[in-house]
Amino acid sequence: xxxxPHQSFRALDxxxxxxxxxxxxxxxxxxxDTQPALGWFEVHPENYMNSGGMxxxxxxxxxxxxxxxxxxxxxxxGTYGPLDRAHLLRLKELETRYQPGLIxxxxxxxxxxxxxxxxxxxxxxxxxxxxxxxxxxxxxxxxLGRQVLIENPSTYIAxxxxxxSEPEFLAALASRSGCGLLLDINNVYVSAQNHGFDxxxxxxxxxxxxxxxxxxxxxxxxxxxxxxxxxxxxGSKVSQEVWQLYRFYxxxxxxxxxxxxxxxxxxxxxxxxxxAALADVELSGGPLIGSPHGAADGMFAPLLxxxxx
Amino acid sequence: MDKTWQRAExxxxxxxxxxxxxxxxxxxxxxxxxxxxxxxxxxxxxVERRLDVYRNNVHLSLADVLAGNFPVVKQLVxxxxxxAMAGVFLQTHLPRQAGLIGFGETFPxxxxxxxxxxxxxxxxxxxxxxxxxxGAAKAKDAPVLDPTRLGDVTADRIGELRxxxxxxxxxxxxxxxxxxxxxRSIAGEDLAGLAFEDNGEAVALFRPQLDVLQRPLTPGGFxxxxxxxxxxALDVGAERAATHDDxxxxxxxxxxxxxxxxxxxxxxxKLPDAxx
Numbered sequence: 258x259x260x261x262p263h264q265s266f267r268a269l270d271x272x273x274x275x276x277x278x279x280x281x282x283x284x285x286x287x288x289x290d291t292q293p294a295l296g297w298f299e300v301h302p303e304n305y306m307n308s309g310g311m312x313x314x315x316x317x318x319x320x321x322x323x324x325x326x327x328x329x330x331x332x333x334x335g336t337y338g339p340l341d342r343a344h345l346l347r348l349k350e351l352e353t354r355y356q357p358g359l360i361x362x363x364x365x366x367x368x369x370x371x372x373x374x375x376x377x378x379x380x381x382x383x384x385x386x387x388x389x390x391x392x393x394x395x396x397x398x399x400x401l402g403r404q405v406l407i408e409n410p411s412t413y414i415a416x417x418x419x420x421x422s423e424p425e426f427l428a429a430l431a432s433r434s435g436c437g438l439l440l441d442i443n444n445v446y447v448s449a450q451n452h453g454f455d456x457x458x459x460x461x462x463x464x465x466x467x468x469x470x471x472x473x474x475x476x477x478x479x480x481x482x483x484x485x486x487x488x489x490x491x492g493s494k495v496s497q498e499v500w501q502l503y504r505f506y507x508x509x510x511x512x513x514x515x516x517x518x519x520x521x522x523x524x525x526x527x528x529x530x531x532x533a534a535l536a537d538v539e540l541s542g543g544p545l546i547g548s549p550h551g552a553a554d555g556m557f558a559p560l561l562x563x564x565x566x
Numbered sequence: 567m568d569k570t571w572q573r574a575e576x577x578x579x580x581x582x583x584x585x586x587x588x589x590x591x592x593x594x595x596x597x598x599x600x601x602x603x604x605x606x607x608x609x610x611x612x613v614e615r616r617l618d619v620y621r622n623n624v625h626l627s628l629a630d631v632l633a634g635n636f637p638v639v640k641q642l643v644x645x646x647x648x649x650a651m652a653g654v655f656l657q658t659h660l661p662r663q664a665g666l667i668g669f670g671e672t673f674p675x676x677x678x679x680x681x682x683x684x685x686x687x688x689x690x691x692x693x694x695x696x697x698x699x700x701g702a703a704k705a706k707d708a709p710v711l712d713p714t715r716l717g718d719v720t721a722d723r724i725g726e727l728r729x730x731x732x733x734x735x736x737x738x739x740x741x742x743x744x745x746x747x748x749x750r751s752i753a754g755e756d757l758a759g760l761a762f763e764d765n766g767e768a769v770a771l772f773r774p775q776l777d778v779l780q781r782p783l784t785p786g787g788f789x790x791x792x793x794x795x796x797x798x799a800l801d802v803g804a805e806r807a808a809t810h811d812d813x814x815x816x817x818x819x820x821x822x823x824x825x826x827x828x829x830x831x832x833x834x835x836k837l838p839d840a841x842x
């Protein structure tokens with residue numbers, strides 16, 4: 258009743274260095290009807306951790322047409338203590354079923370004992386946090402039988418007396434576990450604004466060689482008690498500042514598979530395609546080609562002005 | 567820097583990450599920043615307002631999941647009431663696993679005891695209906711029983727048959743007209759004119775292919791399928807069903823069975839070995 262005739266071709270699809278979009282349930286029929294010219298799709302495996310029904314039927318059909326990436330939000334790699342083995346095995350089932358080109362997770366935690374918070378919570382970047390992350394990434398890669406990517410989170414708090422910067426921490430994690438990295442440039446910008454560090458400097462320190470995927474998304478600027486804070490809500494178009502940082506990064510690193518994420522107030526598929534098309538323009542060299550690093554610095558001067566207190 | 571934060575005691579031998587996460591779990595539940603074993607930097611915005619971002623994310627994202635799983639409950643009580651009710655629910659019912667498809671299983675029972683909603687006594691059963699609908703929608707795919715496979719069963723042994731309900735099949739019964747209520751709500755129709763008292767309804771929700779189907783059941787028909795779901799043989803199920811006036815063993819058994827087979831409510835059957 259539910260045979261999948263094309264499964265044997267799926268493994269031949271790595272994620273290309275093009276723009277893809279986060280696949281939402283409300284867009285699946287539209288994708289199948291119109292088969293848009295997008296490089297790839299990404300889904301949260303947590304939304305597919307049951308075995309049947311409409312969503313799986315649609316995802317199977319879309320997987321037959323496009324490369325797919327699984328982007329986990331629930332494994333809680335940063336939680337002290339044993340990894341949630343049952344969750345990891347459910348992820349493994351999805352890996353076997355959908356043969357994704359990439360699997361990623363976060364530098365974050367979301368579980369304490371048996372309670373799940375459904376949010377990417379911040380980790381103090383200490384030696385003991387690094388030991389826990391390395392052990393859990395090792396276990397994840399061993400169970401899945403592949404290298405995974407770990408993403409930098411957006412954060413709203415920072416800790417006194419931290420032992421490492423985020424780029425240092427992620428470089429050490431990649432070096433010790435052999436994992437790759439997923440660089441979320443919107444998260445870099447949101448965290449930089451929220452904590453007053455220099456986003457360009459962060460990108461310069463980031464271990465470029467380990468980066469295999471980029472995320473771009475919109476965020477919200479909120480004012481609370483008279484103070485501004487940027488919230489990573491994935492609920493709008495990618496901001497101009499983030500596009501500029503993206504351009505700067507590509508000039509340093511060359512093209513990387515790039516995902517447009519949009520998870521709240523989800524617009525039509527056409528709007529997501531427009532955002533992906535903008536990323537594709539940047540990936541193919543951008544509208545302004547050949548800007549040397551010095552010129553890029555000049556471009557950032559107004560953007561970053563006033564941040565260095 | 568806001569001020570000097572009170573540091574929690576760091577008993578020797580405890581991992582600093584574990585201490586931090588224990589503290590942060592309390593912060594999410596509303597505890598202030600000083601329960602954390604390390605201090606936070608401020609950069610303009612007060613630390614408590616920063617922690618509110620995480621508290622809000624946790625609350626709003628989980629309340630959204632609940633609202634997505636129980637859209638008619640939300641419609642019946644209104645958005646504001648639902649959000650407040652979800653807040654109370656989440657204080658004691660955080661998800662036990664990261665996949666949130668299964669989140670909300672305990673919500674109907676919670677509603678039984680939630681006094682502010684008692685003006686709508688049918689609300690818990692509406693939630694049970696919606697939970698059953700999700701269960702049917704997300705259940706594992708399975709072929710339905712081909713009725714021709716029963717061709718070899720002789721008439722004298724039909725009563726011994728034990729049917730396996732399709733893995734998607736969920737049975738719901740209420741003393742309120744939950745099916746009509748759900749259908750009207752989904753269609754955006756007015757509930758005025760719907761008789762609530764002495765107007766109970768029962769239904770089988772199931773998904774033989776991709777769409778969830780509904781089959782209305784009489785009280786006897788519900789009892790009959792419930793017995794089969796419990797593993798009873800056909801004749802035992804019919805006896806239980808016959809305690810209801812609407813179910814007559816002579817006629818209802820055949821009509822209910824043929825209808826259930828035709829609809830695709832079963833995935834398999836067993837006939838005990840005749841020698842035993």
